[in-house]
Amino acid sequence: MNSPLALQHGLSGDVKSLDTLRARASQDPRAAVKEAARQFEAVFMQELIKSMRATTMKSGFTDNAGSDMGTDLLDQQYATTLAGLPGGLADMIARQLERNMGLSSTPVRPSAPGPVASRPLPTALAAPRVAGPQGEFLREHWDAAQIASRETGIPEHFILAQAAHESGWGRREIRNADGTSSHNVFGIKATGGWQGKVAEVTTTEYVNGQPRKMVQKFRAYDSLQEAYRDYARLIKNNQRYARVIEQGHTAQGFAQGLQDAGYATDPAYADKLTRVINTTLRLQRATS
Structure with missing residues (x-):
């Protein structure tokens, strides 16, 4: 460098x-x-x-x-x-x-004050106009995230950030045996009486706080829209995620609610997800 x-x-x-x-x-x-x-x-x-x-x-x-x-x-x-x-x-x-400082008369729209993670998300934000892989991911998933947001009441940026975190901004897609995408960007396992398609992949799970590689079965979908709708049903209809809905108006409440409900085995899941949420919000505000 x-x-x-x-x-x-x-x-x-x-x-x-x-x-x-x-x-x-x-x-x-x-x-x-x-x-x-x-x-x-x-x-x-x-x-x-x-x-x-x-x-x-x-x-x-x-x-x-x-x-x-x-x-x-x-x-x-x-x-x-x-x-x-x-x-x-x-x-x-x-x-x-x-x-x-009085050095320019060009008007600039001021940004909202205060830390990102502690504020409720403003409504009716447009699809991010950010360049690069992150911007492409956000734009590709925007419409599907809006559907999940309407069904759960959770801000679309929080849902997008969780998809980005779970999939590594689309770089760690769960793929079917034939190499095609399962569209499972939320890492939802094929449990709970799942009757749909399944993709088996090696993933990292935490057992007693220690990471271990193991083969797991994950749900597979035909489209991103189907994946986001299934995610919305899981969060909305499963009682274990009731606090996620209640606390979903802030990034920290949403992320900590998911960790407390056992969405992931990573003991640092809430902290990692909160950082990705803040990144997603900053990307939006930097171009709004």
């Missing part, structure tokens, strides 16, 4: 770069605003990459404190390199800051 851009800007939050930024603010406020916005976007991008990594199971062979630190540093450099591209989040932040 020794690209010219990365070498020029250094790591976001570096003490020396912050001192330079402070000095520049008194000499060239507009340039300082752009640099501050770029660094803020770098922090956001690092959190996005971190959230994506959280959906991927570690190998367990070479993972240790040193490798984790190396991964964090690499993600930081990735984020710094990606930040500041034309038309990105940094441009929006810079315009807002310039307006607040």
Whole structure:
């Protein structure tokens, strides 16, 4: 990651770069605003990459404190390199800051205050206009998620985020024996008297807090719409998920409700899902 851009800007939050930024603010406020916005976007991008990594199971062979630190540093450099591209989040932040400082008269719609995970989701949000694999996943699943949202009362972004978490943003699809997609993006097992098609795959389950590989049977569907409808029926009609419906107006309540109900065996399921929900909401708000 020794690209010219990365070498020029250094790591976001570096003490020396912050001192330079402070000095520049008194000499060239507009340039300082752009640099501050770029660094803020770098922090956001690092959190996005971190959230994506959280959906991927570690190998367990070479993972240790040193490798984790190396991964964090690499993600930081990735984020710094990606930040500041034309038309990105940094441009929006810079315009807002310039307006607040009286450096620009261009109106910018302010964003809602407060932390993402503690607020109810605004209604009637449009399909995300985000580029890249995450944006493609959200757009592809948007209509089906809206159906599940209407049937359960849970915000579509929460449902989309759970599908993204369970499927690794579509990279870890459960496939049938012939290689075709089962469309089971929620990882719903073929239990409870399921009479439909089944896909058998090797998956990771946690037994007494320890990950184990085992073959499991999962439900298979003919379409994403069918998968989302079945997910909605499961959450709405199974009494064990009653608290998920009750607490589903916040990201933390939704995620913790699923974990408490035993939706997954991963002891960190709620924390991981909450991070993906926040990522999904930020992707939407960054382009709204």
